[in-house]
Amino acid sequence: MTKCFRSHVTLGAALLLAGAMSFAQDGAATYKAKCAMCHGPAGTPSAGMQKAMGIKPVSDPSMRTLTESQIAATVKNGQGKMKPVTGLTDAQVKDVAAYFKTLK
Ligand code: HEC
Numbered sequence: 001m002t003k004c005f006r007s008h009v010t011l012g013a014a015l016l017l018a019g020a021m022s023f024a025q026d027g028a029a030t031y032k033a034k035c036a037m038c039h040g041p042a043g044t045p046s047a048g049m050q051k052a053m054g055i056k057p058v059s060d061p062s063m064r065t066l067t068e069s070q071i072a073a074t075v076k077n078g079q080g081k082m083k084p085v086t087g088l089t090d091a092q093v094k095d096v097a098a099y100f101k102t103l104k
Contacts, residue, residue, distance in 0.1 A: 027099025030092050034085050035100070043103030053081050058103040071097035 032041075039045050043058035050056070056063050066074075072093050078084040088096070 027092075027095035027097075030088065030096040031099050034088065035096065038082075043100070055082075058100070066101075068094075068097045068101055071100050 031039075038049060038053065038055060040049070040057070045053075045055040045057060058064070074082065075085045075088065075093050075097060085093075
């Protein structure tokens with residue numbers, strides 16, 4: 001997997017355009033648009049979210065061990081309190097799963 005994510009420049013714009021699917025092409029943009037509101041801007045959910053919904057930060061050991069395909073499956077099928085994330089192509093699911101793995 002290439003580590004070539006042009007993340008930070010496009011993040012602000014991605015937030016503004018959250019929901020504009022044609023824009024959310026790379027993993028970082030998809031993450032901002034579809035995951036960050038629950039999982040936090042860098043993979044650490046707010047304390048409230050962690051408590052209310054039981055979302056773990058990406059630094060948690062159980063998150064660290066997830067494989068890219070497990071993450072992709074969670075995005076597509078949901079898991080526990082997380083509903084399936086809709087409106088993504090297979091390529092976008094793959095990209096966002098790969099991006100999720102890069103979060104520390
Ligand atoms: C509406 C809030 C919400 C959104 C949006 C959301 N998640 Fe989650 N996510 C959760 C919650 C809640 C959990 C904890 C699920 C549980 O175990 O009950 C979770 C858990 C996870 C897990 C851990 C699953 C496991 O096997 O333990 C991964 C990976 C994950 N989310 C990735 C993503 C990605 C990638 C996106 C964006 C495409 C995303 N989530 C969008 C709420 C959300």
